[in-house]
Amino acid sequence: MGLLDTILGRTKPAKADLDDLFALPGAAVTLEAGLGLKPTGTGSVCVKPAEGQGFAGLREQVDQLLAADNDKYTETKDAFGFSWITREGDAGDIQDLVGDLHTVNASLEDAGFGPALLCTLITFSDGGPPVGLVYLYKRGTWYPFVPTGKEQRDNSRELQLKATIGSDLKIEPDLSRWFPVWGAPGL
Amino acid sequence: MAPKSRFTADRGLVARMTFTMFLIGLLYVAVIAALIAYHVSIGFVLVIAAVLLFVQYYYSDKMALYGMGGRIVTPEEAPELHGIVDRLCALADMPKPKVAIADTDIPNAFATGRNPSNAVVCATTGIMRRLNAEELEGVLSHELSHVAHRDVAVMTFASFLGMVAGLITRFAFYSGMFGGGYGRRNDRDNNGAAMVAVIMLVSVLVYVISFLLTRALSRYRELSADRSGALLTGRPSALASALQKVTGDMSRIPTRDLRAAEPFNAFFFTPALANGFSISSLFSTHPSLEKRLEQLAKLSKQLGQPVA
Numbered sequence: 096m097g098l099l100d101t102i103l104g105r106t107k108p109a110k111a112d113l114d115d116l117f118a119l120p121g122a123a124v125t126l127e128a129g130l131g132l133k134p135t136g137t138g139s140v141c142v143k144p145a146e147g148q149g150f151a152g153l154r155e156q157v158d159q160l161l162a163a164d165n166d167k168y169t170e171t172k173d174a175f176g177f178s179w180i181t182r183e184g185d186a187g188d189i190q191d192l193v194g195d196l197h198t199v200n201a202s203l204e205d206a207g208f209g210p211a212l213l214c215t216l217i218t219f220s221d222g223g224p225p226v227g228l229v230y231l232y233k234r235g236t237w238y239p240f241v242p243t244g245k246e247q248r249d250n251s252r253e254l255q256l257k258a259t260i261g262s263d264l265k266i267e268p269d270l271s272r273w274f275p276v277w278g279a280p281g282l
Numbered sequence: 283m284a285p286k287s288r289f290t291a292d293r294g295l296v297a298r299m300t301f302t303m304f305l306i307g308l309l310y311v312a313v314i315a316a317l318i319a320y321h322v323s324i325g326f327v328l329v330i331a332a333v334l335l336f337v338q339y340y341y342s343d344k345m346a347l348y349g350m351g352g353r354i355v356t357p358e359e360a361p362e363l364h365g366i367v368d369r370l371c372a373l374a375d376m377p378k379p380k381v382a383i384a385d386t387d388i389p390n391a392f393a394t395g396r397n398p399s400n401a402v403v404c405a406t407t408g409i410m411r412r413l414n415a416e417e418l419e420g421v422l423s424h425e426l427s428h429v430a431h432r433d434v435a436v437m438t439f440a441s442f443l444g445m446v447a448g449l450i451t452r453f454a455f456y457s458g459m460f461g462g463g464y465g466r467r468n469d470r471d472n473n474g475a476a477m478v479a480v481i482m483l484v485s486v487l488v489y490v491i492s493f494l495l496t497r498a499l500s501r502y503r504e505l506s507a508d509r510s511g512a513l514l515t516g517r518p519s520a521l522a523s524a525l526q527k528v529t530g531d532m533s534r535i536p537t538r539d540l541r542a543a544e545p546f547n548a549f550f551f552t553p554a555l556a557n558g559f560s561i562s563s564l565f566s567t568h569p570s571l572e573k574r575l576e577q578l579a580k581l582s583k584q585l586g587q588p589v590a
Contacts, residue, residue: 106431146516149585213372246358
């Protein structure tokens with residue numbers, strides 16, 4: 096925010112940055128080679144649904160989009176009132192997953208709901224409990240999230256993941272922004 | 283591609299706020315000009331006021347927390363509250379402030395701190411008990427907007443002159459009282475007494491004008507925070523319903539309880555103190571409920587329009 100916006104008490108909604116999502120397939124290769132983590136095929140987009148007909152109309156559009164894809168998608172609502180649009184598909188094709196998630200993002204942004212996009216979550220697993228990579232739209236950065244039980248996370252594993260994929264993805268440098276997404280789909 | 287926004291700017295609000303700030307600036311200029319023209323030296327008072335306000339500004343987070351009995355909580359202690367703040371900060375792309383809870387049944391929330399990296403957002407147990415998750419989120423996004431707009435800094439600056447005038451009034455009052463009390467009678471003292479009376483009159487006048495202007499500015503800042511908060515969550519109606527619940531509850535609580543909750547406003551002598559922007563406790567620094575609801579209804583209507 097500029098000085099003028101501060102003085103006038105205005106907020107410009109933060110723009111969503113969709114581009115770095117496409118860096119994921121490269122990181123997936125590194126993850127599999129380095130830590131044996133494979134994509135589970137589950138990815139989700141988290142969005143803050145606005146009230147009113149504007150968003151409801153958009154939801155119909157997204158529903159149609161999703162239905163056209165043979166119900167690969169489900170929509171769940173979490174305890175914070177955010178919607179998770181989840182795509183569960185072929186675990187092998189991460190490129191396809193990223194493309195699908197981008198379609199959802201782009202249609203939301205085109206309708207003026209870019210500021211409502213919170214994060215995208217893509218899960219990986221090595222046969223054990225899944226780990227997540229979270230993409231923050233407003234920062235255009237990624238961070239790992241490893242839940243280990245009810246509201247507990249494995250920080251050392253997260254830092255290990257960060258070290259592994261640090262050269263493939265833009266990792267969020269500010270650790271205080273690695274906020275947990277407990278109970279997110281696929282985790 | 284330019285990002286599309288579903289909200290149109292409120293030029294009227296911006297214009298009114300700019301005009302109020304212009305008047306405050308004008309008052310500063312007028313006072314300084316008068317000081318220079320009449321060779322009045324109030325350096326001592328200026329230093330005291332500057333020190334007081336700086337302390338208040340610099341320690342605003344700790345003082346407001348202490349005043350409200352707030353306690354900073356970890357994510358483990360208050361997962362829901364932290365979860366809401368986490369998500370709002372990620373949506374707005376701002377650093378996460380500290381999160382605190384005040385153990386009082388008065389429904390209230392405030393944000394304070396000199397800049398976004400030193401900010402605290404505090405909710406009382408009363409407000410968390412009364413509001414549902416969506417309404418609480420609306421209230422917290424209003425408070426986070428205060429942080430983003432740096433309202434503590436803006437209001438501290440705006441209320442500086444009022445504080446100076448208030449201090450001078452007090453000094454003049456005491457010196458007049460003691461001067462008269464000892465009953466010394468000569469021409470010089472009579473002159474001095476007249477001078478003290480003039481200083482007192484002028485400073486009372488400056489104080490009143492500054493008081494009214496800062497209150498007006500504070501109300502515009504509140505409307506701006508409502509607006510930005512609703513813009514962030516996309517749910518103006520949730521904030522509206524929270525306001526209705528909180529103000530309805532507030533008005534039923536006896537005055538004495540309210541005063542007990544605001545020791546800092548009694549303690550300091552300035553209007554519209556920058557000690558924290560509570561959502562409901564200082565009615566006069568806040569616009570009327572009707573005005574706030576009206577603005578939120580307008581925003582809700584804008585959201586209701588079909589996708590262009």
